[in-house]
Amino acid sequence: MSNSKIQIVVACGSGVATSTIAADAVKELLTELGIQNYNLVKTSMTELPNMVDSTDVILTTNNYKTDEKPCLNIMGFVTGINEEKLKSQLAEIFLNLK
Numbered sequence: 001m002s003n004s005k006i007q008i009v010v011a012c013g014s015g016v017a018t019s020t021i022a023a024d025a026v027k028e029l030l031t032e033l034g035i036q037n038y039n040l041v042k043t044s045m046t047e048l049p050n051m052v053d054s055t056d057v058i059l060t061t062n063n064y065k066t067d068e069k070p071c072l073n074i075m076g077f078v079t080g081i082n083e084e085k086l087k088s089q090l091a092e093i094f095l096n097l098k
Contacts, residue, residue: 006037006038006056007057008041009040009057010042010043010059012061014044019043020077022074023042025077029069029087029090033094037094037098045062048064060074061074062065072090
């Protein structure tokens with residue numbers, strides 16, 4: 001995967017509010033990890049199923065599970081709860097895809 005961009009989807013209920021906060025935190029983490037080769041898209045939970053096939057990592061602020069791709073609830077970036085653990089989990093996912 002080193003030659004292609006990591007495709008990341010960040011979804012929340014509306015695709016606007018909490019996904020923006022969470023997406024900003026994800027971008028910050030990617031910068032800290034030195035990962036620049038990615039494409040991040042924000043969407044709503046309603047539209048998410050249409051995007052699963054074309055993404056590498058699914059990040060949501062709601063409950064969503066799939067065994068097809070790495071999938072993680074990142075509400076901690078919005079609430080600040082367990083944020084460091086969340087960063088660690090995400091770093092592992094991103095570094096394995098790098």
